[in-house]
Amino acid sequence: MCKTLLGLLFFSASFAMAQTPRLVIVDQDGSGPGGSNQMAMMVLLQSPQARVLGITMVSGNAWEPEEVQHTLRMLELIHRTDVPVVPGAVFPLVRNREETLLWEKRYGTVPWLGAWGDAAKHSGSSPWHEPMVVPKLAEGEPTTKPLAEDAAHFLVRQVRAHPHQVTVYAAGPLTNIALAIAIDPEFAALTQGIVIMGGSLNPVSTEAEFTTDPRHEFNFWFDPEAAHIVLRAHWPRIDLTTVDISIKAMFTEAMLKEIASSPNPAAQYIAHYSEDRYFLWDELAAAAWLDPKIITGERQLYLDVDLSRGATYGDTLAWTADNKPELDLQLVHAQIDLDLPRFTKLFVELMRRPAKAAQ
Template structure:
């Protein structure tokens, strides 16, 4: 199998860290770069988090790449810098790591993330898959700097948005889109390349069990110990939260949001069902701003459709997550899922 070239655009929080490990563990994938954006934490914290994930991954046999890290957008396209969400702690990795990346500024490339994105794709036309795991600000700036940029991509995978108007930071909007609605709108209007979305509801409807999470974070590997550490004091993984409905809508369970997008990118067979239709991000109103709507009846009169995932093969996802922490597949809990 020929190598799949990825650029990962990330606001590296705990789920991004897991998702990046999934990409690095795939033998047929080559990660060309990580481009950083604000979101789960400030962009400076995100840069340090990505470097830390790469450091951890280098202790595992599957990771031998040297991957450049680029600093990108520190805030949304419009208005003041959005306040970072503390779902994963103020630093994005659970506020438990000391000295995450010593002298980290020296390890970040001088080139801006958006310029690097444009350059890498121009150097590999129609070969690069762009995976967006945070607010879409860098992607929006890229298409404004070079309107031909989306046409040079092989494909685009996005973790973000919603398909049923169920939000997690507002009544109707998912976090990544809510942090920069204008960017999300621009990307879904102007990126006409093949586009695939792992939405908030998709992840929440395909949860894994907390028993599986315990197995994932209890392996005798550097990556597993790292994931256990950064989730150890995070309220989102606490016993008090585990048995509660997610967002008031969904069954309890373990959800590594960004891993759903990366898993689909790495192995399309992870996706069991999807729908294909035009979409649009709402920019008006106090209730629906940032919400993504699916047009299944042609009211938007758009020519471009995207693929929105609806159901995944959770056993395959579980096996990929185990592999990402250096554990072979075939675990007794790999396919054990919350009903």
């Protein structure tokens, strides 16, 4: 065989590998319509680099049953109903609303309670409603249905079907992931790794949520036991988008205007339903997985979560290799700085793209 033909075959094989989408399962607390949760899922759904095997839902910013409906409707509106939505954990492993409200009386209130919100007591939280109640959706009711399987078993099944090929993208409380680990002790090791939006180290911020409690972060705080289990599992790699870096990436009016000028379905969904101009917490985690060059600074640390049930219950714990305790802790790539123009460009471009063909 001539050298030219060998070269062409090698180039063709390399090009095909480069074009093969990376497999990912999205685990998200999908409050909506619009907003950071929905837009973060759309980053991966819109990217030609990613093949989303499914979206597993978990309570966090809102209750899981409501999130399922918002996410089904989002997929309809952006023409991606080929992606299954899988119901997940409605409640954290241990923490509950009643104990948390009592905890606040002793240790002080937190600015954001998510699904446990009470508008009368927390002006920044969502109005309270019962977990299984799904209020009328502003964007219209979905006609599609969720998968008849629970999130934890779906996660295990997909990872077992594609060993060492699937990345788990976890941008809400980590309850579903912890349950998958409990079902299958080899689950974490059989993935390519996990991308987490969670944890806080020392953010430079005037936000009330972080100025007096810099180690507090909602996803870890909402289900500390789940975060503890996930951070201790033996993943091939753990990438963590911390509060420290998230607060450097704001969704601006200029970004919204540029996105809204596109006639494509994802852009129009954002134009109609993304009213908040706030930090792009989850979107940054997704974009950095697609393009690691977005991250310009990280700390390699050993992390855990405080389970003491006292004032710091749910706070992020961190050590270096020199001072970590003699426990089976895992190395975490904690992101702390970014190339903001690079991230902004990628995010806007993805949101403006035409609907991606079903995979």
